[in-house]
Amino acid sequence: MRGSGRSWFFRSTASITALALTAVAGCTSMDGDAPAPPGPGAAIPVCQSPAAFPAGFDYPKTVAQVDRWIANRDVARTRVHGWYLWAGLNAATSGGPVWRTWCTSTQAFDFGSEGSAAPYTAAAPGGAHRSGILPLRAIRAARGQGATEDPINLPDPPGYPVPDQVRAAYPQCYAPSSDPNRFGGLRDGPTFQSNGDVMVAGVIYDQTGYSWIRSRGEYLASTLNPLVPPSTRTASMPVLPLGSMALKPMMWPIPRSGFTALPVWDNPQDDHDRYAGFEVPEMWPRAVAVGAMPTDAATVDVTTFYGLRVANNVQSPVREPVTYRGARVAPLSSFYSFSPQLQGMDPCDRAILDASAYWAYGRAFQQGDRLALVAMHIMSKETAAWTFQSVWWHDRPDVGPYSLNRPDIPHDRAPGPWRNYLLAVTYGIPDAQVPTQWPIAFNPYIELAAAHPIRTNCMNCHHRAAWPGQPDGYEKAGGPDALTIFRQNNPILNGLLATDALWSVSDRAGPQPAPLVPPANRR
Numbered sequence: 001m002r003g004s005g006r007s008w009f010f011r012s013t014a015s016i017t018a019l020a021l022t023a024v025a026g027c028t029s030m031d032g033d034a035p036a037p038p039g040p041g042a043a044i045p046v047c048q049s050p051a052a053f054p055a056g057f058d059y060p061k062t063v064a065q066v067d068r069w070i071a072n073r074d075v076a077r078t079r080v081h082g083w084y085l086w087a088g089l090n091a092a093t094s095g096g097p098v099w100r101t102w103c104t105s106t107q108a109f110d111f112g113s114e115g116s117a118a119p120y121t122a123a124a125p126g127g128a129h130r131s132g133i134l135p136l137r138a139i140r141a142a143r144g145q146g147a148t149e150d151p152i153n154l155p156d157p158p159g160y161p162v163p164d165q166v167r168a169a170y171p172q173c174y175a176p177s178s179d180p181n182r183f184g185g186l187r188d189g190p191t192f193q194s195n196g197d198v199m200v201a202g203v204i205y206d207q208t209g210y211s212w213i214r215s216r217g218e219y220l221a222s223t224l225n226p227l228v229p230p231s232t233r234t235a236s237m238p239v240l241p242l243g244s245m246a247l248k249p250m251m252w253p254i255p256r257s258g259f260t261a262l263p264v265w266d267n268p269q270d271d272h273d274r275y276a277g278f279e280v281p282e283m284w285p286r287a288v289a290v291g292a293m294p295t296d297a298a299t300v301d302v303t304t305f306y307g308l309r310v311a312n313n314v315q316s317p318v319r320e321p322v323t324y325r326g327a328r329v330a331p332l333s334s335f336y337s338f339s340p341q342l343q344g345m346d347p348c349d350r351a352i353l354d355a356s357a358y359w360a361y362g363r364a365f366q367q368g369d370r371l372a373l374v375a376m377h378i379m380s381k382e383t384a385a386w387t388f389q390s391v392w393w394h395d396r397p398d399v400g401p402y403s404l405n406r407p408d409i410p411h412d413r414a415p416g417p418w419r420n421y422l423l424a425v426t427y428g429i430p431d432a433q434v435p436t437q438w439p440i441a442f443n444p445y446i447e448l449a450a451a452h453p454i455r456t457n458c459m460n461c462h463h464r465a466a467w468p469g470q471p472d473g474y475e476k477a478g479g480p481d482a483l484t485i486f487r488q489n490n491p492i493l494n495g496l497l498a499t500d501a502l503w504s505v506s507d508r509a510g511p512q513p514a515p516l517v518p519p520a521n522r523r
Contacts, residue, residue: 063242085380092416097336097416156274158198160308161186173351198305199449200252200352231494232494232495236493237498241497252356254371255363257293277449303321339370397420424441440456441457467497468496
């Protein structure tokens with residue numbers, strides 16, 4: 001999994017919460033109206049009514065139960081559990097699906113009285129995993145002794161220059177690259193995270209996880225720094241308690257009139273060691289057309305990916321937009337979607353929405369446009385190493401291995417389109433053919449767009465999360481590749497503090513200088 005996410009203000013607590021969570025984790029109404037954000041150092045109030053995970057959705061399980069599934073290699077049971085988690089997260093509440101009532105990483109990593117600006121104002125430039133503003137943290141896994149090397153990040157993804165209109169409208173939200181040959185990017189807003197491409201990102205915690213990070217001060221460098229071990233040893237921060245959950249929702253802009261194209265992943269088995277993100281029509285040759293207005297059309301021609309460059313270099317040529325001929329129309333009702341309220345929105349949130357819409361359909365985001373949930377990473381602390389499941393939308397959700405083991409939950413208990421998504425899981429069960437490796441487990445919209453290869457495993461990536469946030473451990477000779485099973489005392493983590501598989505802690509704790517890697521790519 002693309003480990004990251006990036007983080008995602010006002011007259012009263014209620015109005016702050018309504019805006020900060022309008023588009024990602026709305027605690028009250030989707031259509032709140034709020035004034036401008038506070039100045040540097042102002043505390044960000046937490047969400048008011050985080051919903052509990054509902055009963056009747058196979059959660060939580062005890063560590064012994066989950067570990068038994070792992071010991072028995074019961075992949076089918078882990079998949080059933082993953083489906084229940086996904087369905088339960090989308091159970092309805094007065095504030096929308098359960099997950100949209102939870103707190104964001106902006107709230108979790110608010111430095112407030114510690115004297116630093118709110119983290120979204122200090123986010124690393126570029127929000128973009130692909131912008132290459134600075135080297136990616138896990139640029140490549142070192143070669144394992146005698147192992148076949150798979151790079152964790154593939155070279156040469158397309159460049160996403162921030163549209164000129166967005167830079168002009170929101171200059172305070174644009175962060176230039178330190179390399180004049182590379183494109184800059186957008187800073188995070190309080191609600192949305194800049195993912196550096198069409199997708200609008202988020203990082204969300206349930207109340208248990210949020211409260212632990214805040215109460216233990218794990219959002220502060222001053223808490224973490226004394227725990228960093230000598231260069232000859234490894235160490236871990238106090239781990240989050242059982243019952244914690246961390247999510248990374250990824251959303252696609254949908255125009256209020258007309259259509260945009262959503263490329264669909266039909267699971268090619270080999271990425272040929274090259275970038276395979278959704279802008280590459282050879283790897284994603286099919287798309288559906290999605291619009292906010294009902295239509296009788298069955299198929300339409302639809303064009304997308306405007307203003308991209310061939311590579312992340314200011315000298316690289318412009319890529320032609322991609323047109324899908326005769327794309328099948330997919331109803332918006334087959335997605336989870338919502339329409340954010342633009343009036344009073346923080347300018348950096350608005351900049352992220354506008355850039356996303358320009359890249360997707362050639363204009364700024366307008367009131368009445370919608371965000372459709374296309375993918376989500378889900379981590380649950382039901383075993384020491386977390387459970388990992390990831391879902392993505394598909395127009396053929398009952399076909400193929402990622403559709404297997406979906407439970408038949410009655411519609412009155414689990415309404416909504418959760419059945420229109422596919423599911424990958426990894427709980428620590430070794431690969432059946434190669435017992436020294438975890439199996440391939442990735443989300444095509446998240447990992448492949450982050451220049452990850454197909455041969456990637458979520459646990460392998462997240463178990464590398466460590467503090468300080470700019471480690472060199474991933475380049476050490478003999479280190480594990482992108483699938484190799486390794487323990488937290490692996491020498492690649494010597495001198496680093498493991499952050500309990502949470503890249504958000506590694507990327508966002510402070511106050512400190514902006515992290516090297518824009519955390520939009522990690523949860």
